[in-house]
Amino acid sequence: MRIAIVGAGAAGAAAAYGCRDAEVVVFEAADRVGGRVASRERDGAAHDHGAGYLKRKDPRVERLLDDVLDEDGRVEITDPVWTFDAAGTIASGDGSRAPKLSFESGIDALVERLLDRSGATVETGTPVGSVAATDDGPAVRDGSGDDLGTFDAVVLTPPAPLTAELLPDDGPLGDLAEACRGVSYRPLVAVMLGYEFDFDPPWFALVNADRGHDCTWVARESAKPGHGAGDTVLAAQFSPEWTRERDDDPDDEVTAAAAEAVAALVGDDRLADPSWGERRTWEHALPNGAADADAVEAAEEAGVYCAGDWVAGEGRVHRALRSGLDAADRVQGGST
Numbered sequence: 001m002r003i004a005i006v007g008a009g010a011a012g013a014a015a016a017y018g019c020r021d022a023e024v025v026v027f028e029a030a031d032r033v034g035g036r037v038a039s040r041e042r043d044g045a046a047h048d049h050g051a052g053y054l055k056r057k058d059p060r061v062e063r064l065l066d067d068v069l070d071e072d073g074r075v076e077i078t079d080p081v082w083t084f085d086a087a088g089t090i091a092s093g094d095g096s097r098a099p100k101l102s103f104e105s106g107i108d109a110l111v112e113r114l115l116d117r118s119g120a121t122v123e124t125g126t127p128v129g130s131v132a133a134t135d136d137g138p139a140v141r142d143g144s145g146d147d148l149g150t151f152d153a154v155v156l157t158p159p160a161p162l163t164a165e166l167l168p169d170d171g172p173l174g175d176l177a178e179a180c181r182g183v184s185y186r187p188l189v190a191v192m193l194g195y196e197f198d199f200d201p202p203w204f205a206l207v208n209a210d211r212g213h214d215c216t217w218v219a220r221e222s223a224k225p226g227h228g229a230g231d232t233v234l235a236a237q238f239s240p241e242w243t244r245e246r247d248d249d250p251d252d253e254v255t256a257a258a259a260e261a262v263a264a265l266v267g268d269d270r271l272a273d274p275s276w277g278e279r280r281t282w283e284h285a286l287p288n289g290a291a292d293a294d295a296v297e298a299a300e301e302a303g304v305y306c307a308g309d310w311v312a313g314e315g316r317v318h319r320a321l322r323s324g325l326d327a328a329d330r331v332q333g334g335s336t
Contacts, residue, residue, distance in 0.1 A: 003331060004140050004149065005120070006128045006166070007157035009035025010051075010317050011307040011324035013114035015155045017068065018328025024120035027140070027148065029127035032108075033115060036282055037317060039106025042194070045228050046106035047221045049190050049280045052205070052235060053077055053100040054110060054317045060325060061318045065101070068117050073104040075224050079204035086212025088265050092203075100204070104226030110317075131156065131166045133173055133302035153303045153331045157324065159185065159284035160291055160310035172298045176306070179295035183310045188216065188285040189243040191258035193274040195232040206265070214242040215261050234271070236262050243281060251279045286315035305331055 001022040005012045008028035012035075016024050032038075038050035056062045077100035084090045103109035115122055129143040131154055138154040141147055156163045160183035167177035205219035217237040222228025236258050246254050255277030263272035290313030296306050307327035312319035 001152045001332070002149075003153050003155065004138075004151045005155045005157065006131070006140070006163075007035065007308070008033035008111065008115065008122060008124070009157060009308070010037050010111060010320040011309070011311075011327070012155070012157040013111040013118070014064070014321040014324025015157065015307050015328045015331075016118040016120040016324075017064070017114045018325045019155075019331060020118045020120070022332070024118060025149070025151075026115065026120050026122045027126045027128050028122065028124045031125045033122065033124065034108035034111045036285065037108050037111050038280075039108045040192075040278070041106070042276075042278075045226065045233075046104070047192050047227050047233055047235065048102060048107045048224075049192055049235065049278065050282065051107060051317045052217070052219050052221075053102045053107065054321075056099045056101065056318070058318045058322050061321045064321065064325065068114065073109065073226070075102045075104055075226065076100070077102065077204055077224060079220075079223055080202075081205045081207055082203040083209040084206050084213065084265065085208070085210050088213060090206060090265075102224050102227075104224075106227075107317075128166055130168075131173070131304060132168060133171065133304070138303045151303070153305060155305045155307055155324075155327050155331065157306070157308045159308070160287065161185070161284065163306070163310075172295075172302050173304060175295045176291075176299040176304065179292040180310070183291050184288045185284040186240045186286040186288060187243050187281065187283050188237050188240065189246065189254065189258075189279060189281045191236045191238070191255050191280075192221065192278040193234045193236060193255070193259055193262065193271070194228070194276040195234075195271065196275050197231050197270065199232040199234075199268070199271070201266070208239075211239070213265070214239055215265055218262055218265065234262060247281070252277070254279050287313065289313050300330060 036050035127143040160180040164180035221233040307323040
């Protein structure tokens with residue numbers, strides 16, 4: 001069986017692993033794998049500027065991690081996550097005791113290891129331009145219209161609006177395109193802030209529980225072994241409204257505003273003056289729901305399958321992984 005997977009994020013990597021007994025080609029538009037499971041390196045240390053960690057909340061995903069990903073470089077984050085509200089009042093505990101996982105080299109090691117163990121051919125820097133149903137199976141073309149191959153099945157994992165752009169407007173794939181266009185996303189900006197002093201509160205991260213604050217998340221990235229450059233690195237994420245207001249602002253202005261917001265929230269004026277800052281905007285960060293399940297299922301008659309946060313209906317890494325595994329089951333008509 002010959003299978004194409006579009007997108008090398010968490011869902012695509014899990015689908016590739018689930019289809020490891022087939023001939024699999026993964027097409028990724030970027031020059032790196034991982035999608036929002038993303039890490040960068042600064043001064044020889046990693047920091048996660050997309051998804052901050054992976055939760056062990058899904059039994060099948062937990063088995064995947066235990067069976068496939070060895071212990072080398074894995075990091076279990078044990079410090080708690082606390083909450084804060086719209087007024088910035090911090091309270092201990094978010095009610096979740098699920099272990100939190102990353103890697104010393106960065107969370108994107110999760111995707112890299114899955115793809116490596118899948119045996120798939122991974123074509124980075126290869127944007128897919130269209131997917132069409134043919135009598136011989138779904139045909140894939142690149143952004144210039146050149147043929148990338150005809151396959152027994154194709155698994156689509158880009159964000160729903162980008163998936164819609166790959167599909168025709170008629171037939172079951174047209175219905176899928178329409179369903180994809182119906183999925184909206186909340187954007188967010190992630191800002192990494194580095195400091196040349198020690199900052200050691202009793203929490204690993206703070207999360208905004210009521211979605212009423214400009215800041216939605218602050219985490220001590222440097223609490224993960226192997227992470228952070230300097231004495232302290234914080235990862236801060238901000239609301240869609242805050243993000244949109246600063247779309248056109250220079251990076252240094254956004255990082256300065258982020259640092260001031262974090263300092264005010266935590267109550268430590270030192271945090272308003274970081275030694276360095278990095279900004280990354282995620283346009284399709286969190287889906288507001290799932291695509292119509294009937295349209296997703298109908299497209300499978302044409303050999304086109306879907307996986308990702310917009311299929312699961314929640315922007316969480318473990319949900320994307322499970323979605324990819326489930327898509328691999330459907331492609332092969334069984335359990336992987």
